[in-house]
Amino acid sequence: MNEEGVVNGRRKRRPSLRDVAMRAGVSPAAVSKVIRSAYGVSPAMQQRVQAAIDELGYRPHTGARGMRAQTYTIAIGSEIPQLGNDFFTQVTTGAAGELTGTGYQLIIAPSLDSKNDQEVLNALLDRQVDGIIAISLNVDANALEQFSQYVPVVLIGRHDQSSNYDTVTNDDEVGVDLAMDHLLSLGHTRIAHLTIRVGADTPESQPPHALRKQAYERRMVTSGLHPRVVITEPSENSAYTAMLALLADQVPPTAVLAGHDTLAIGALRAMAERGLGASDVSVVGYDNIELASHPLVSLTTVDQYGVLLGETAVKLLLERIKGDRSDPRHVLLEPALIVRRSTAARASLPA
Amino acid sequence: MNEEGVVNGRRKRRPSLRDVAMRAGVSPAAVSKVIRSAYGVSPAMQQRVQAAIDELGYRPHTGARGMRAQTYTIAIGSEIPQLGNDFFTQVTTGAAGELTGTGYQLIIAPSLDSKNDQEVLNALLDRQVDGIIAISLNVDANALEQFSQYVPVVLIGRHDQSSNYDTVTNDDEVGVDLAMDHLLSLGHTRIAHLTIRVGADTPESQPPHALRKQAYERRMVTSGLHPRVVITEPSENSAYTAMLALLADQVPPTAVLAGHDTLAIGALRAMAERGLGASDVSVVGYDNIELASHPLVSLTTVDQYGVLLGETAVKLLLERIKGDRSDPRHVLLEPALIVRRSTAARASLPA
DNA sequence: GTGAAAGCGCTAACAC
DNA sequence: GTGTTAGCGCTTTCAC
Numbered sequence: 001m002n003e004e005g006v007v008n009g010r011r012k013r014r015p016s017l018r019d020v021a022m023r024a025g026v027s028p029a030a031v032s033k034v035i036r037s038a039y040g041v042s043p044a045m046q047q048r049v050q051a052a053i054d055e056l057g058y059r060p061h062t063g064a065r066g067m068r069a070q071t072y073t074i075a076i077g078s079e080i081p082q083l084g085n086d087f088f089t090q091v092t093t094g095a096a097g098e099l100t101g102t103g104y105q106l107i108i109a110p111s112l113d114s115k116n117d118q119e120v121l122n123a124l125l126d127r128q129v130d131g132i133i134a135i136s137l138n139v140d141a142n143a144l145e146q147f148s149q150y151v152p153v154v155l156i157g158r159h160d161q162s163s164n165y166d167t168v169t170n171d172d173e174v175g176v177d178l179a180m181d182h183l184l185s186l187g188h189t190r191i192a193h194l195t196i197r198v199g200a201d202t203p204e205s206q207p208p209h210a211l212r213k214q215a216y217e218r219r220m221v222t223s224g225l226h227p228r229v230v231i232t233e234p235s236e237n238s239a240y241t242a243m244l245a246l247l248a249d250q251v252p253p254t255a256v257l258a259g260h261d262t263l264a265i266g267a268l269r270a271m272a273e274r275g276l277g278a279s280d281v282s283v284v285g286y287d288n289i290e291l292a293s294h295p296l297v298s299l300t301t302v303d304q305y306g307v308l309l310g311e312t313a314v315k316l317l318l319e320r321i322k323g324d325r326s327d328p329r330h331v332l333l334e335p336a337l338i339v340r341r342s343t344a345a346r347a348s349l350p351a
Numbered sequence: 352m353n354e355e356g357v358v359n360g361r362r363k364r365r366p367s368l369r370d371v372a373m374r375a376g377v378s379p380a381a382v383s384k385v386i387r388s389a390y391g392v393s394p395a396m397q398q399r400v401q402a403a404i405d406e407l408g409y410r411p412h413t414g415a416r417g418m419r420a421q422t423y424t425i426a427i428g429s430e431i432p433q434l435g436n437d438f439f440t441q442v443t444t445g446a447a448g449e450l451t452g453t454g455y456q457l458i459i460a461p462s463l464d465s466k467n468d469q470e471v472l473n474a475l476l477d478r479q480v481d482g483i484i485a486i487s488l489n490v491d492a493n494a495l496e497q498f499s500q501y502v503p504v505v506l507i508g509r510h511d512q513s514s515n516y517d518t519v520t521n522d523d524e525v526g527v528d529l530a531m532d533h534l535l536s537l538g539h540t541r542i543a544h545l546t547i548r549v550g551a552d553t554p555e556s557q558p559p560h561a562l563r564k565q566a567y568e569r570r571m572v573t574s575g576l577h578p579r580v581v582i583t584e585p586s587e588n589s590a591y592t593a594m595l596a597l598l599a600d601q602v603p604p605t606a607v608l609a610g611h612d613t614l615a616i617g618a619l620r621a622m623a624e625r626g627l628g629a630s631d632v633s634v635v636g637y638d639n640i641e642l643a644s645h646p647l648v649s650l651t652t653v654d655q656y657g658v659l660l661g662e663t664a665v666k667l668l669l670e671r672i673k674g675d676r677s678d679p680r681h682v683l684l685e686p687a688l689i690v691r692r693s694t695a696a697r698a699s700l701p702a
Numbered sequence: 703g704t705g706a707a708a709g710c711g712c713t714a715a716c717a718c
Numbered sequence: 719g720t721g722t723t724a725g726c727g728c729t730t731t732c733a734c
Contacts, residue, residue, distance in 0.1 A: 063413070378720065
């Protein structure tokens with residue numbers, strides 16, 4: 001079990017390109033060409049080299065490669081709490097799927113908290129990744145402009161209008177409209193919006209929650225209704241508390257549009273405690289997290305198609321990496337409304 | 352916005368150690384010593400070099416570093432579906448926390464499916480990571496022995512008894528005993544075990560689900576009861592279907608011990624549809640995923656303390672990396688039972 | 703089509 | 719204490 005293995009902590013060296021060249025009796029340059037399947041190698045040479053590679057079990061050293069060329073590594077930067085988010089898994093699945101067979105390896109660089117978000121991107125630059133996908137990172141547009149000078153960057157979920165990096169987002173306006181259409185058609189008029197505080201952002205960096213709020217307000221006004229926005233912390237518990245307050249109001253809403261599913265689920269909990277159902281107060285979320293589909297929750301919500309977002313992000317990166325494109329793309333994908341049991345026609349009891 | 356920026360796809364080069372040396376008017380070796388805070392640098396030298404580093408915004412090139420020394424990168428290898436698992440997030444949080452301030456960066460290398468699990472580890476070797484934490488990967492003990500000849504490896508959640516790599520696991524036997532104690536004390540006797548198929552493993556590689564099943568069977572037998580094992584696919588939906596079948600049985604169980612929380616939650620869904628509660632059939636899960644604590648679910652479950660597992664794994668890796676240790680460690684941590692509302696005393700209705 | 707040689711950015715061994 | 723040198727593993731001219 002230990003022959004040639006680890007001897008008092010000293011570790012094995014892997015065969016290098018030189019080793020392969022010597023074994024095959026050819027030059028290092030020839031081997032390099034073969035592993036890159038570059039032009040100018042005879043079939044015979046290809047054979048000999050490949051044989052040596054197989055015999056030695058040779059694999060290229062990514063770090064060394066990265067010094068002259070690429071590392072064949074695409075990275076997703078995100079915060080650790082996001083990892084548990086179903087939306088994140090969807091994006092990752094899409095990205096990994098799109099990369100299969102390309103020779104690129106996907107890695108995820110998690111940041112412990114928002115203070116380290118920028119540092120994580122730096123760590124990726126240090127490691128010479130070929131492309132970066134950033135998701136819900138607390139990094140402003142200026143910093144992203146800087147990063148994108150060194151490596152192609154795609155931002156997911158934010159509507160920045162940068163000329164140096166690309167963005168892929170769902171169309172929050174459409175998503176909100178779908179949700180509002182649904183609630184209005186069910187006869188609701190007192191529709192409140194539960195959302196989170198959004199930092200003072202430049203117009204460059206439009207976080208989704210700001211857009212959703214604007215879309216909500218616009219739609220309420222054009223429908224001749226009064227917007228009612230409730231700000232809460234981004235936790236289920238805060239939403240729960242906020243909803244309790246709303247329900248205790250003199251004129252409580254008959255429907256709630258939540259900024260995202262976690263808030264919606266907090267609201268549902270408050271309703272459950274008060275013994276209220278969907279015909280009393282209808283609730284719509286945003287994101288279609290896994291819990292939303294659970295029969296005990298059954299939340300009507302907007303699905304952003306995370307897998308598609310991930311696939312698209314990778315496509316954009318590969319275009320830039322190959323040099324096929326240098327002008328920015330800002331892709332907007334259509335979301336869909338998933339109707340479940342948390343919404344129902346308005347009960348015609350009170351005025 | 353574009354001065355010195357990206358010009359038709361060509362990207363900026365970052366300052367190198369040489370650039371810093373020239374700027375400070377010293378030798379590259381001196382700069383190298385400063386950034387590694389090695390011995391033999393005068394305070395004056397340290398000052399000059401640091402100033403140049405700050406002015407240029409210099410950061411070391413990880414790939415180049417890795418050619419002679421380390422990459423200061425620790426990697427977690429896992430399958431994508433696991434990312435959404437709260438247990439995974441816990442482990443990652445623990446690992447990242449333990450690494451803060453050490454200069455090491457944590458990355459996650461996700462494998463799209465179990466066929467690629469070994470390939471992901473190879474990709475990490477190619478990238479010269481300094482240590483690997485493997486979680487629920489479909490890689491046998493032999494392969495891990497091979498990998499651990501090149502880089503320190505810690506396996507989480509499996510009870511392999513390798514002499515070359517370390518393991519950190521919760522004590523599945525204790526966990527099952529805690530759950531069984533609880534169910535037995537509530538008066539349950541017809542206790543079924545819902546679990547997933549486990550590959551034909553060598554005795555070397557004991558996957559947790561095999562151990563949990565064995566512990567369950569042993570405990571049933573020593574209690575004079577008949578074990579009843581139901582195998583299902585590892586999805587909530589399969590568990591749901593399996594549970595429906597169980598409930599339709601002539602003599603349905605009064606309690607179910609699930610191999611993990613997702614199975615338990617599937618079982619709960621089946622019960623909810625049949626209008627059954629905890630006093631009809633009590634359900635215990637394993638892992639304490641976030642959803643388990645949700646008031647609408649409230650699942651009694653075994654908590655493996657994922658954060659602690661992650662911290663421990665990193666400690667073991669750092670010991671090996673520093674060369675402090677070369678003999679294997681196999682750490683077993685005590686889990687705890689979290690009692691919630693999915694378990695209750697057995698209703699004394701039917702015989 | 704193939705090989706020799708230089709160099710990517712860094713560290714380690716050794717002069718000074 | 720500081721600088722010089724060689725070389726890690728690879729790619730890339732550029733001769734041949």
